[in-house]
Amino acid sequence: MFIVSFNSFCLAQVTPTIGFNIPDTVCVNSPVTITNTSSGASSYYWNFCNGSSNKTPIGTNIGNLGNSLNIPVFMDYGYENGNYYGFILNHLGTGLIRLNFGNSLLNTPTTTNLGTFNGNITNTPQGIQLINNNGDWVLIIVGGDPNYGDPSFILKIDLGNTLTNINPTVTNWGNIGSLNYPTDLYIFKDGTNWYGFTTNFWDGTFTSFDFGSNFNTIPNGINLGNIGNCNQPNGFSTINDNGTWRLFITNSGNNTLKLFNI
Numbered sequence: 001m002f003i004v005s006f007n008s009f010c011l012a013q014v015t016p017t018i019g020f021n022i023p024d025t026v027c028v029n030s031p032v033t034i035t036n037t038s039s040g041a042s043s044y045y046w047n048f049c050n051g052s053s054n055k056t057p058i059g060t061n062i063g064n065l066g067n068s069l070n071i072p073v074f075m076d077y078g079y080e081n082g083n084y085y086g087f088i089l090n091h092l093g094t095g096l097i098r099l100n101f102g103n104s105l106l107n108t109p110t111t112t113n114l115g116t117f118n119g120n121i122t123n124t125p126q127g128i129q130l131i132n133n134n135g136d137w138v139l140i141i142v143g144g145d146p147n148y149g150d151p152s153f154i155l156k157i158d159l160g161n162t163l164t165n166i167n168p169t170v171t172n173w174g175n176i177g178s179l180n181y182p183t184d185l186y187i188f189k190d191g192t193n194w195y196g197f198t199t200n201f202w203d204g205t206f207t208s209f210d211f212g213s214n215f216n217t218i219p220n221g222i223n224l225g226n227i228g229n230c231n232q233p234n235g236f237s238t239i240n241d242n243g244t245w246r247l248f249i250t251n252s253g254n255n256t257l258k259l260f261n262i
Helices: none
Strands: 007-010 044-047 072-080 083-090 096-102 110-115 125-133 136-143 153-160 169-172 182-190 193-200 206-212 220-223 233-241 244-251 256-261
Touching (some): 083 125, 125 193, 182 206
Parallel strands (some): 182 233
Antiparallel strands (some): 007 044, 072 083, 136 153, 153 169, 182 193, 193 206
């Protein structure tokens, strides 16, 4: 037997009536049918978990870990063999920082400065994403501000089969897809191939990448131009909404938010 608690949110002009029909006993690994008998509302939001996006978050400042952070920009993290690891890019000077949280992200992590890999990570890196492709870990990084003398680039850091690798293989693919200070980065798998997007800060353009089924060859990059009149785009977020990809892009140049449907 189990108990399910419900939180509800509705938009309606009348007081809704909330109701469900649910069996009080089910077998392990068997599907459960829940029938919504609620009425009087035009839309609903149901939360079946203890955690909730409606709750006020608890923030903890864990400081400048090991004094290793120097204008940190983007971060990604992964989980391997019971431990959590984070990877942070410093905007100035010191390249890539690896965090080891141990068995919980609530732990204060230890830091390892992996450096700039012989200058391949310039003084102005930006977006980073960690990917596990068939058991091998790969970091993809974009950045490079030509206005400060740093050529725009996309590069790969191949960690092999472990996130603790301190001597990974680095491949700088250079400027692919007419990059012009690329900022945020998003990579995803569709079918058997990997694809990616980045925004270019200085001209507002959008670059797409096709990495193929792995990251062993130079990706194909296409600059799609300035779609939607972006103005110094920075971060963006993506979601697959019932089969349609939607992108929200923030623009620091004119304080706007752009929505793209792909």
